[in-house]
Amino acid sequence: MRFSTFVLLAVSLLSPGVSYSYEKKIQGEITKTFHSQVEYKLKIETILTANKGFKKWFQPRPAAIPMDGANQKSQVIMTVQKILGSDYFTGLETLSSFDMGKTWSKPMAYPEHAWRDGKPHKIGVCDFTLAWHEPTKTILGIGHTVRYTKKGFAGFGYQRDTVWSSYNPKTGKWTPWKILEFPVTEDNRYYFNGVHGQWLVKNDGTLLVPVYFVGPKKGFMLTGAVAHLKYDGKEMSVLELGKELTHSVKRGLYEKSITWYQGKYYMTMRNDLKGYVAVSSDGMNFGPIKAWTFDDGHDLGSYNTQQKWVTHEKGLFLVYTRRGADNDHIPRNRAPLFIAEVDSEKLHVIRSSEKVAVPERGEMLGNFDATTISESETWITVAGRDAFFARIIWSKPNRLFGKIN
Numbered sequence: 001m002r003f004s005t006f007v008l009l010a011v012s013l014l015s016p017g018v019s020y021s022y023e024k025k026i027q028g029e030i031t032k033t034f035h036s037q038v039e040y041k042l043k044i045e046t047i048l049t050a051n052k053g054f055k056k057w058f059q060p061r062p063a064a065i066p067m068d069g070a071n072q073k074s075q076v077i078m079t080v081q082k083i084l085g086s087d088y089f090t091g092l093e094t095l096s097s098f099d100m101g102k103t104w105s106k107p108m109a110y111p112e113h114a115w116r117d118g119k120p121h122k123i124g125v126c127d128f129t130l131a132w133h134e135p136t137k138t139i140l141g142i143g144h145t146v147r148y149t150k151k152g153f154a155g156f157g158y159q160r161d162t163v164w165s166s167y168n169p170k171t172g173k174w175t176p177w178k179i180l181e182f183p184v185t186e187d188n189r190y191y192f193n194g195v196h197g198q199w200l201v202k203n204d205g206t207l208l209v210p211v212y213f214v215g216p217k218k219g220f221m222l223t224g225a226v227a228h229l230k231y232d233g234k235e236m237s238v239l240e241l242g243k244e245l246t247h248s249v250k251r252g253l254y255e256k257s258i259t260w261y262q263g264k265y266y267m268t269m270r271n272d273l274k275g276y277v278a279v280s281s282d283g284m285n286f287g288p289i290k291a292w293t294f295d296d297g298h299d300l301g302s303y304n305t306q307q308k309w310v311t312h313e314k315g316l317f318l319v320y321t322r323r324g325a326d327n328d329h330i331p332r333n334r335a336p337l338f339i340a341e342v343d344s345e346k347l348h349v350i351r352s353s354e355k356v357a358v359p360e361r362g363e364m365l366g367n368f369d370a371t372t373i374s375e376s377e378t379w380i381t382v383a384g385r386d387a388f389f390a391r392i393i394w395s396k397p398n399r400l401f402g403k404i405n
Contacts, residue, residue, distance in 0.1 A: 038314035039395035042339075042357055047104055048080065048095075048387040056363075057387040058083040062101075063130035063139045064373045065169050066402065074100055076373060077139055077167060079128050080107060080387055087146065087153040089126050091115055094167075094174070100377070101389065112165060112176040121147040121154050125163055125177050127196035127255075129369065131405050135205035136233040139167040142209060144194035145179075156220055160192045162211060162227075164236050180229070180236055182213070189223075191216045197257035198309055198370070198405040200265075200283070206230050206239065208283045210256035210267060222252035224269060226284050242284030249273055258283065259309040259404050261316045261344055268292070268307040268318065275302040275320065277347050292320075294351040295343060304332050308370040310378050312398045316342045318349055319357060319370050319380055327360055334364035337380065337390075357390050358382055375401045 050056050062078040076097045081089040092113035095105045115122045128143035145161045147154040162180040167173070182190035193213035200208045207229040212222040226242040247253050250272035258267045265283040269276040278286040292300040292307070301322035310317040318340055323333045340354035358365060363384030372378050375397040380390040 038312050040312075041391075041393040042355075043391045043393065044358065044388060045101065045391065046386055046388045047078070047101070047381075048107065048383075050385045054082045054084070056083050056385040057081070057383040058089060059127065059367050059369070060381040060383055060387040060389070061128055061130050061141075061369050062371050062373065062379060062381055062389075063132055064371075065132060065139065066134075074098070074374065075169065076101060077130065077169075078104075078381075079113075079130060079141060080383070081126065085152040087126075088148060089124060089146070091124060092128060092141075100373070101379070101391070110174050112174045115148070118147065121149060121158070123147055125165075127194065127367075129195070129198065129405070130167075130371075131199065131201060132402070133166075133201055133205065133231060134402070136166070136231065137169070138233070139169070140207075140231065141165045141167070141174075142180075142195055142199065142207075143177075144196070156192070158192075159216075160194050162193050162195050162209075164231075166233075178236070180238065182238060183241070187215050189213060189215045194254075196255040196367075197306065198259060200258060200260060200403075200405060202283075207236075208258060208265075210258050211241075212252070212254035212256070214252075220251050221246075221248065222254040224253040224256055226258065226267075226280075226286070228284060240284070242280075243287060245269070245278065245287060245289060247271060247276065247289060253289070255306050257306065257308050259311045259316070260400075261311050261404075264344070266309065266316070266342075266344070268309065270304070270306050272304045275300060275307050279347065290347050292318075293348045295346070295348045296351060300349055301333070305334055305366040306368070308368065308380075309404075310339060310370050310380070310392060311372070311400055311404045312378070312394060312396075313400050314396065314398075316344045318342050319368065320349075321365065325360075330360060330362075331364055332366065334366040335360040335362075335384070337365050337368060337382065339380070339392075358388075361385075372398065372401050372404055375399065 060080045065075040079092045093107035095107045115124045128141045163177045165177040190213045224245040228239040253269045255270040265280040275292040276289040278289045280286040302320040307320040337358040339357040341350045368382035378392040
């Protein structure tokens with residue numbers, strides 16, 4: 001997909017240690033130049049196009065299989081769904097690429113990821129996020145269940161469960177999705193639990209996965225925490241849950257993403273009115289929460305949708321949507337997608353570094369993802385009818401590849 005050629009004027013630097021000299025956008029490629037820390041280019045490419053049979057693709061989520069002696073071609077696996085209505089999705093489909101996303105196989109629906117009968121509803125899986133698990137040499141996908149009636153999404157009043165599935169590159173097969181069992185409590189506080197964001201694989205092979213939950217008949221004020229999980233190649237289990245994070249404003253804290261940067265863990269969180277951020281030394285105990293702002297103190301303007309991390313060893317970045325971008329015609333202002341550098345000490349976004357990562361196309365661009373694919377590339381994947389992605393092409397190797405999502 002190509003765009004009209006235009007050149008943006010030079011921008012000045014306000015953040016210490018990083019110098020932005022110019023930006024240009026020519027035929028779909030955006031170049032961002034830093035002089036002291038890291039340089040990158042953004043290039044937008046189409047993965048799948050919608051057709052008359054369905055309205056749009058949704059939630060393209062990739063993961064890379066690292067090269068080894070037997071696998072000289074870099075393989076990327078991606079899951080994607082068709083959207084049938086509001087919060088109403090088909091089963092997961094899988095496609096792959098052996099040339100870093102230049103070409104893709106035809107999406108294939110696996111029966112292991114299909115709807116199941118959960119009388120009186122059908123039960124599907126959505127909000128799947130993938131990552132490579134080195135100890136077992138598999139790709140893990142973690143998402144949650146969703147319930148459907150004959151007309152569509154059944155609503156939020158029913159049980160939701162976190163689920164997982166693994167993909168074996170040698171066989172090309174997924175395992176059937178399986179429910180992750182949470183601890184049993186007297187108040188049944190994990191009755192409605194789910195995930196939807198970036199998670200980490202630790203050096204010992206255990207996982208740090210941000211989850212949200214609420215008990216039955218408790219309304220929809222969600223609590224957040226990080227779940228420390230064990231995966232042995234056959235089963236996934238909860239080892240412990242970290243400090244609970246609460247916020248008594250419209251649905252609480254949910255759809256969180258975590259990353260690791262320069263010795264600390266960072267979490268970004270969705271709330272209906274604002275996005276929030278918190279930091280941790282151990283990846284389990286985060287807080288206090290802080291509303292996302294620009295470095296000039298003004299609210300970031302990101303609300304009722306996710307934010308995602310882009311992490312390079314030389315810099316920490318945030319991908320987000322926001323108000324105030326001539327985008328009031330887009331529901332919830334969910335387009336365009338912006339990328340900007342984060343001050344990792346002061347926990348705010350550096351306004352002068354903000355750039356459009358994915359232009360507005362007349363469609364919402366919520367439920368996007370950001371994934372480290374190699375030392376040289378990070379991808380922002382999203383769908384608005386068509387499924388497409390923005391390559392972040394780094395000028396210097398990102399040696400965090402394999403350590404962060």
